Amino acid sequence: MLTAAWAAPGVKRFRVAAPRVAEHWRAGQFVIVRAGEGAERIPLTIAEGDATEGWIGLIVQSVGASTTEINSLEVGDTFSDVVGPLGTPSEVEAVGSVVVVGGGVGVAIAYPTAVAHVAAGNDVTAIIGGRTADHVILEQELAAACSRVVVCTDDGSAGRPGFVTDALSDRLEEGEVDLVVAIGPIAMMRAVTGVTRSRQIPTIVSLNPIMVDGTGMCGGCRVLVGGETKFACVDGPEFDAHAVDFDVLDARNRSYRDFERRACAVAE
Ligand SMILES: Cc1cc2nc3c(=O)[nH]c(=O)nc-3n(C[C@H](O)[C@H](O)[C@H](O)COP(=O)(O)OP(=O)(O)OC[C@H]3O[C@@H](n4cnc5c(N)ncnc54)[C@H](O)[C@@H]3O)c2cc1C
Ligand code: FES
Numbered sequence: 001m002l003t004a005a006w007a008a009p010g011v012k013r014f015r016v017a018a019p020r021v022a023e024h025w026r027a028g029q030f031v032i033v034r035a036g037e038g039a040e041r042i043p044l045t046i047a048e049g050d051a052t053e054g055w056i057g058l059i060v061q062s063v064g065a066s067t068t069e070i071n072s073l074e075v076g077d078t079f080s081d082v083v084g085p086l087g088t089p090s091e092v093e094a095v096g097s098v099v100v101v102g103g104g105v106g107v108a109i110a111y112p113t114a115v116a117h118v119a120a121g122n123d124v125t126a127i128i129g130g131r132t133a134d135h136v137i138l139e140q141e142l143a144a145a146c147s148r149v150v151v152c153t154d155d156g157s158a159g160r161p162g163f164v165t166d167a168l169s170d171r172l173e174e175g176e177v178d179l180v181v182a183i184g185p186i187a188m189m190r191a192v193t194g195v196t197r198s199r200q201i202p203t204i205v206s207l208n209p210i211m212v213d214g215t216g217m218c219g220g221c222r223v224l225v226g227g228e229t230k231f232a233c234v235d236g237p238e239f240d241a242h243a244v245d246f247d248v249l250d251a252r253n254r255s256y257r258d259f260e261r262r263a264c265a266v267a268e
Helices: 019-024 065-070 106-119 139-145 163-176 188-198 246-254 257-267
Strands: 003-008 010-018 028-036 042-045 048-050 055-061 081-086 097-103 123-130 148-153 180-185 204-205 222-225 228-231 239-240
Touching: 003 123, 010 139, 010 204, 019 048, 019 055, 019 081, 028 055, 028 148, 028 228, 042 106, 055 065, 065 123, 097 106, 097 163, 106 123, 106 139, 106 246, 123 139, 123 163, 139 148, 148 163, 163 188, 180 188, 188 204, 222 246
Parallel strands: 097 123, 097 180, 123 148, 180 204
Antiparallel strands: 003 010, 010 055, 028 042, 028 081, 048 055, 204 239, 222 228
């Protein structure tokens, strides 16, 4: 690790020396890392990178045993491996007005896509949410890149009280929006999809099923999109939100919960 610093409670921001990944990555792609030999393979989005200096930026939320182990790493520590860049890059075109909606650590995943849309000449509004003011990440970085940033907190301790979907509905009332990109918890992406479906606004979501190899070999990350089975690691992770079967995604992600609880208990 070149740098390691807490960005929010339970969320750590790293710069990792990975020159070859830094040279080739594009917005929307991810790496799979292992904290040490024999550790679980963990997919993490490349939030930023610098090809000249040879590093990539990762932002990691502790949700279970492996992400807690990763977030115990400090400057000078190393991952036993970093594989990537993986996944299909975000499709970024000059479409006009784009709203990027990020919830929780989903803001880290949304950030490079927002920057890419700005670079493509789009007018980008970022709507980002967190439980409290302390849980909101990357507000300054997004403010530096986007035309506008709307912060929402569940408890009203910063920005607008309430959910990102309320802020999105207001933005859609204000004027034309050509594309919405939503990244965050499944419930949030499902809610955003409901808001944009009735208005027929093209919407992209980044799916986060359990992944194992990350290269299309194991089938662990299969999702149902437009009635067809897709592998999120190679066909995605971004998909047309209006075609995604969120029930199937939710059920598959829940199916490992007992196993994960046992892993946490062992780690403690
Ligand atoms: C393509 C992709 C990119 C991702 N990018 C990031 C990122 O940039 N930063 C980040 O903090 N996290 C990211 N994630 C999520 C991260 O991989 C998971 O949080 C991690 O695998 C959980 O491992 P664990 O052992 O710590 O938790 P576990 O003990 O395995 O699980 C703990 C809790 O997290 C949930 N969970 C498990 N796996 C996932 C998953 N793949 N996605 C979401 N929730 C999960 C479980 O349902 C459970 O409730 C990404 C996931 C994918 C598929
Ligand atoms: S993670 Fe194995 S096929 Fe996608």
